[in-house]
Amino acid sequence: KVELFPNGRGVGQKVFKAAYFEKPFQEAQQVCAQAGGQLPSPRSEAENEALQQLVEVENKDRVFLSMTDFQTEGRFTYPGGEPLVYSNWNPGEPNNKDGNEHCVEMYTNGQWNDLPCEEIRPVICEF
Ligand code: GN1
Ligand code: CA
Ligand code: CA
Numbered sequence: 849k850v851e852l853f854p855n856g857r858g859v860g861q862k863v864f865k866a867a868y869f870e871k872p873f874q875e876a877q878q879v880c881a882q883a884g885g886q887l888p889s890p891r892s893e894a895e896n897e898a899l900q901q902l903v904e905v906e907n908k909d910r911v912f913l914s915m916t917d918f919q920t921e922g923r924f925t926y927p928g929g930e931p932l933v934y935s936n937w938n939p940g941e942p943n944n945k946d947g948n949e950h951c952v953e954m955y956t957n958g959q960w961n962d963l964p965c966e967e968i969r970p971v972i973c974e975f
Contacts, residue, residue: 855906859898863975864888866906873951873965876912877927880973887914888954888974889926891934899972900958908970913952913960917942924952924962936960 852858855866871879873887880886890896890913903911915924915932921944924932938955942962949962953969 855902857898857902859895862895862898864899864902864972865975866902866908867971867973870968870970872968873912873916876969876971877914879971883973883975885973885975886927887912888972889914890936890954893934893936896934896936896954896958899954900956902972903954903956906970908956908972910953910955910961910969911972912969913954914974915952916965917944917950917962921950 849858851863857864867879877887888899888911890899914927917924919925919929922942924942936959938959938961941960942949944962948964951963951965952960953963954960
C-alpha cells in the first residue's frame with residue numbers, strides 16, 4: 849500500500865509512520881496529534897514487533913512511545929488514561945531514575961525503558 853511506502857509499517861488496523869525529525873515528548877505528541885494520530889502505543893507483541901521493524905529499516909535509534917506515568921508514579925497509562933494491556937519492559941525497568949522518568953522509549957531490541965520526557969527522540973506516530 850502506498851501509505852506504507854517507504855516509511856510505514858502496518859499491523860492489523862494500525863499503521864506506524866516515521867517522521868524525519870527528532871523532538872522531546874510533548875512536541876512529538878503534538879506533532880502526531882496534529883497529523884490525526886498519536887505516539888506509538890504497542891498493545892501486543894505483534895504491534896511491538898512491527899514498530900521495532902520500522903525503527904530498524906528506518907535506521908532510527910530509541911523512539912518515544914505514547915504512555916506516561918504523570919498521573920500516578922509507576923502506573924503507566926495510554927493517552928486516554930487506561931492502564932497498559934501489554935508491556936515489554938527491559939529487565940529492571942521502569943526504574944524512575946532520579947525521580948524524573950515519566951515517559952517511555954523503545955530500544956532497538958524492542959524492549960522498553962522509562963526516561964525523562966525532556967529527552968529528544970526521532971518521531972514515529974501511529975494512525
Ligand atoms: C540507563 O544506559 P541507558 O540509557 O540504556 C538506565 C535507564 C535510564 C536511562 C536514562 C540499567 O539506560 O533506566 O532510564 O539510563 N538503565 C539502567 O537515560 O540503569
Ligand atoms: Ca515515573
Ligand atoms: Ca529508566
